[in-house]
Amino acid sequence: KQEVTQIPAALSVPEGENLVLNCSFTDSAIYNLQWFRQDPGKGLTSLLLIQSSQREQTSGRLNASLDKSSGRSTLYIAASQPGDSATYLCAVRRDNYGQNFVFGPGTRLSVLP
């Protein structure tokens, strides 16, 4: 059974710092992995999708990497801003029928001005 964990559960950093969020999964047979952002009381917004054959994806100040063999993904945020404060969730797609994702519990990020 696929399980996804995220460490740390919460993180507080001063503005301008570069930071890394971690995602681990137990079964390396995944189709892809997505990183999402969730603001309090809101839905999720997809940030980056990494296909199983890819090693990383970049969008602006965000860079996500994937190491299937070790069951790990990282989300790197450069030059963090207060507007980056949110919960970040990773999710792995587990089969080829539908977007059946297994989600991690998320990392709650606070960027202090």
Place this chain on the structure above:
Amino acid sequence: DGGITQSPKYLFRKEGQNVTLSCEQNLNHDAMYWYRQDPGQGLRLIYYSQIVNDFQKGDIAEGYSVSREKKESFPLTVTSAQKNPTAFYLCASSLTGTDEKLFFGSGTQLSVL
């Protein structure tokens, strides 16, 4: 603007009552999903549908029912058989390709009176 609309934003259920959560999308997506989010946990899949008039149970379908009579609509009914319905419910949609991003609505918070 294209998107996913969930209503209502807040919903209260009395014991023994069935309630229905609405989800409408105008993204022309074939696939739609219902997830449940509990504090400190990852999202869990309740039901999903790849095409009209067809849907599949997810990991926690007991006590829930859905219909998919139109491409744009995927309502979720929380029945009285669901003994712990208090949660944040998220509807999502996507195209049906291999590496398609999930798009989410803004969620419905269901509480028990």
